[in-house]
Amino acid sequence: MAIRNIREIGDPVLNKKCKEVNELTDRTRELIDDMFDTMYEANGVGLAAPQVGILKRIVVIDVTGEDPILLINPVIMESSGEQRGYEGCLSVPGKNGIVTRPNYVKIKAYNEEMKPFELEGTELLARAICHELEHLDGHLYVDRVEGDLVNTADLVDQDYE
Ligand code: ZN
DSSP, rough: HHHOOOOOOGGGGGGGGOOOOOOOOOHHHHHHHHHHHHHHHOOSSEGGGGGGGOOSSEEEEESSSSOEEHHHHHEEEEEEOOOOEEEOOTTTEEEEEEEOOOOOEEEEEETTTTTEEEEEEEEHHHHHHHHHHHHTTOOOOGGGOOEEEEEGGGOOHHHHH
């Protein structure tokens, strides 16, 4: 297990489309362990593989600090409702911006045994899922921000990073 270097906005790897994972090799398992370590070390609630320079459809999320979620090849099946709030990204350090997201999503993904499962999320989890899945197609939240990015230090209450 190791902490990996988080790529920042401007790095072309963040704008590339990621490839599906077909099998879990030892190397990929090590990547997943490292992604969790890297996310927790950076106090983030989500991290996508391209953020550590790997173009694979893998996401880790933990919105409470006690519920680690691994998503391999995740796909959104349903979404509904709307939430509007500040969002941040470990690849855009020190900044936040307002983004509107669905308030509910239902996704399909594969777990650490490459078994398919479904997951529903609301509020912060729904926001994190939408944010992280967009990373897999090379998109950053800054393209969706309403208004200007603000400095994290100026925010009293931060919804998501
Ligand atoms: Zn991000």
